[in-house]
Amino acid sequence: MSSLLEVEGLNVWFDLEGERELHAVQGVGFALEPGERLGLVGESGCGKTTTVLGLLGLLPPSASVAGSVLLNGVDILAGGEESIRPHRWVDLAIVFQGAMNALNPVKTVGSQIVEVLELHERARGREARTRTSELLESVGIPADRAERFPHEFSGGMRQRAAIAMALACNPSVLIADEPTTALDVMVQAQILELLDSLCRDFGLALLLVTHDLPVVAELCDRAAVMYAGEIVEHGPVDALYHEPRHPYTRLLFAATPDLYGEGVPASIPGAPPRLDRPLVGCPFHTRCDRAFGRCTHERPLLRELEGSRSAACHLNDVVAEVV
Amino acid sequence: MRGADYIVKRVVFALLTVFVAITINFALFRLAPGSAVTNLARVPHATPETRLAIKRQFGLDKSKFQQYWIYLGQLFRGNLGVSFANSQPVATNLRTALINTIPMVLIGTVFAILLGTLTGVIAAWRRGTKAEGASVTTALAFYSMPTHWLGLMLVILFAGVLPTGGMSNEFLLNPSFSTHVKDLAEHIALPSLTLGLVLYGEYTLIVRSAMLETLGEDYILTARAKGFRAGAILRRHALRNAMLPIATLVALSLGYIVAGAILVETVFSWPGLGRAVYDAVLQRDYPMLQGAFLLLTISVVFFNLVADLLYFKLDPRITT
Numbered sequence: 095m096s097s098l099l100e101v102e103g104l105n106v107w108f109d110l111e112g113e114r115e116l117h118a119v120q121g122v123g124f125a126l127e128p129g130e131r132l133g134l135v136g137e138s139g140c141g142k143t144t145t146v147l148g149l150l151g152l153l154p155p156s157a158s159v160a161g162s163v164l165l166n167g168v169d170i171l172a173g174g175e176e177s178i179r180p181h182r183w184v185d186l187a188i189v190f191q192g193a194m195n196a197l198n199p200v201k202t203v204g205s206q207i208v209e210v211l212e213l214h215e216r217a218r219g220r221e222a223r224t225r226t227s228e229l230l231e232s233v234g235i236p237a238d239r240a241e242r243f244p245h246e247f248s249g250g251m252r253q254r255a256a257i258a259m260a261l262a263c264n265p266s267v268l269i270a271d272e273p274t275t276a277l278d279v280m281v282q283a284q285i286l287e288l289l290d291s292l293c294r295d296f297g298l299a300l301l302l303v304t305h306d307l308p309v310v311a312e313l314c315d316r317a318a319v320m321y322a323g324e325i326v327e328h329g330p331v332d333a334l335y336h337e338p339r340h341p342y343t344r345l346l347f348a349a350t351p352d353l354y355g356e357g358v359p360a361s362i363p364g365a366p367p368r369l370d371r372p373l374v375g376c377p378f379h380t381r382c383d384r385a386f387g388r389c390t391h392e393r394p395l396l397r398e399l400e401g402s403r404s405a406a407c408h409l410n411d412v413v414a415e416v417v
Numbered sequence: 418m419r420g421a422d423y424i425v426k427r428v429v430f431a432l433l434t435v436f437v438a439i440t441i442n443f444a445l446f447r448l449a450p451g452s453a454v455t456n457l458a459r460v461p462h463a464t465p466e467t468r469l470a471i472k473r474q475f476g477l478d479k480s481k482f483q484q485y486w487i488y489l490g491q492l493f494r495g496n497l498g499v500s501f502a503n504s505q506p507v508a509t510n511l512r513t514a515l516i517n518t519i520p521m522v523l524i525g526t527v528f529a530i531l532l533g534t535l536t537g538v539i540a541a542w543r544r545g546t547k548a549e550g551a552s553v554t555t556a557l558a559f560y561s562m563p564t565h566w567l568g569l570m571l572v573i574l575f576a577g578v579l580p581t582g583g584m585s586n587e588f589l590l591n592p593s594f595s596t597h598v599k600d601l602a603e604h605i606a607l608p609s610l611t612l613g614l615v616l617y618g619e620y621t622l623i624v625r626s627a628m629l630e631t632l633g634e635d636y637i638l639t640a641r642a643k644g645f646r647a648g649a650i651l652r653r654h655a656l657r658n659a660m661l662p663i664a665t666l667v668a669l670s671l672g673y674i675v676a677g678a679i680l681v682e683t684v685f686s687w688p689g690l691g692r693a694v695y696d697a698v699l700q701r702d703y704p705m706l707q708g709a710f711l712l713l714t715i716s717v718v719f720f721n722l723v724a725d726l727l728y729f730k731l732d733p734r735i736t737t
């Protein structure tokens with residue numbers, strides 16, 4: 095049986111000046127079952143957002159995309175813009191980062207929800223406005239605020255409105271790109287709670303893109319850790335936390351401040367490799383505390399491990415040999 | 418109602434601006450070197466008595482402050498004075514010139530706005546393609562051309578096909594209405610075209626940059642993610658937002674329509690306001706100049722006000 099959403103071998107290249115290319119996303123693949131919640135984590139610039147925009151076909155013309163995106167077994171990426179567009183918002187809806195400018199400043203919040211209902215013929219006129227009121231109330235915004243403009247909303251309310259807008263066409267997958275970034279901690283908690291209850295109530299599958307590990311831990315079943323454009327480890331959140339199988343995952347967790355823990359969060363020295371030239375060896379070996387000879391010249395592939403997880407690290411071979 | 422305060426404030430500010438401009442206009446022309454009398458007398462060796470008589474006749478013997486006071490008083494009653502040059506009421510002179518100018522400049526400006534908006538939108542929408550390069554290069558080329566040079570080139574190109582001077586064919590005796598309109602349209606074509614071509618480049622560049630800025634906004638990405646087609650995004654989200662700076666520019670340039678276009682009107686012997694001002698400067702015709710500048714001031718201030726109010730209407734973020 096095919097998954098609800100299955101991404102296979104997704105690659106994204108950006109054209110640079112002088113015939114050069116930047117390989118921003120390198121063979122990313124994951125699957126999402128109905129109602130499942132997957133977190134896509136990694137530091138800034140690792141290709142999380144590019145992956146999401148790539149699978150929706152929303153990247154600028156300077157980007158070329160390869161790979162397949164199967165929605166209920168059908169490749170929506172194969173037919174280009176024409177084959178993706180009917181699925182946007184209807185099957186795959188997205189909540190953007192910050193929501194600061196994700197809403198058009200010169201249109202009322204309500205009209206921006208109404209327009210998407212009308213576009214996908216879910217409702218028109220009075221019916222669409224009624225539905226908009228319901229949507230806004232379902233995220234905790236009083237219905238009479240529909241006539242207000244985005245700048246009259248607080249940051250948290252704008253994010254809620256963006257979530258309400260994403261729910262307009264009852265999508266099966268909700269993609270949230272840094273939904274809590276740029277919000278204060280209290281509002282962050284409220285938004286996470288809202289996402290949690292909405293996913294449960296509507297049986298939504300959630301693809302959560304964030305650099306914030308605690309957010310993933312709180313909300314997601316599984317997580318995929320991205321580094322330098324590829325997924326380096328993928329598995330259940332608990333397993334990743336307690337028994338990481340890639341040094342990057344371990345260091346990433348160690349770099350997260352722990353409210354109850356002691357000591358200072360440890361930063362990972364160095365910077366990710368440049369992606370505009372071919373990589374030799376493991377992309378992480380220059381920053382890895384456990385790199386050895388093989389890491390400098392042989393690139394580790396993402397391999398399946400026990401417990402429905404996978405990782406791309408040579409150490410897993412060594413351990414297997416030792417054990 | 419949102420913005421009643423705002424409107425009142427803007428209107429009061431506009432009236433104040435007009436008053437200040439009137440005062441400056443009055444002072445400015447009296448600071449210019451040369452004297453009205455030298456020209457009026459047209460006799461270089463006029464006796465001091467003659468000069469004094471002429472000065473008295475036009476009230477130039479009074480102090481500057483008295484002159485200003487009289488001017489304000491008359492202005493308030495709607496009297497713009499009498500032209501030093503042809504002894505006609507300034508209001509009559511201005512009206513004739515204005516009626517000649519407006520259609521020519523309006524057609525040129527509207528042409529420039531339409532062509533500029535179209536090429537600007539295309540340049541932004543087709544960013545990085547040959548279409549953008551062609552559009553921007555052409556716009557810059559026309560923008561940089563001296564008006565009188567372009568006018569002369571068009572004269573060379575179209576002489577024989579279209580009339581190159583004046584407003585109408587004076588040899589048409591008692592033309593029928595349709596003949597008259599056709600004749601007028603032929604005469605207006607070249608000056609309007611010249612003006613339009615010189616002006617449109619600015620619109621192209623401003624529309625392009627406004628559109629590019631808008632197209633890079635997050636809400637455009639949202640609109641795409643919602644599943645809108647490119648054309649619908651352009652209409653629903655991009656144009657409306659890019660209109661903000663463009664609306665201001667359009668309103669402001671409409672204000673300058675009454676200024677006429679001195680260069681175009683000179684090249685094509687168009688008897689409009691631009692030439693009237695030019696002649697008035699040469700003849701130190703103070704009342705005429707004051708009248709023309711008053712008209713220009715009121716028009717510019719009025720359209721500024723329109724731009725402010727339009728902006729207020731278009732952008733809900735503007736508060737008083």
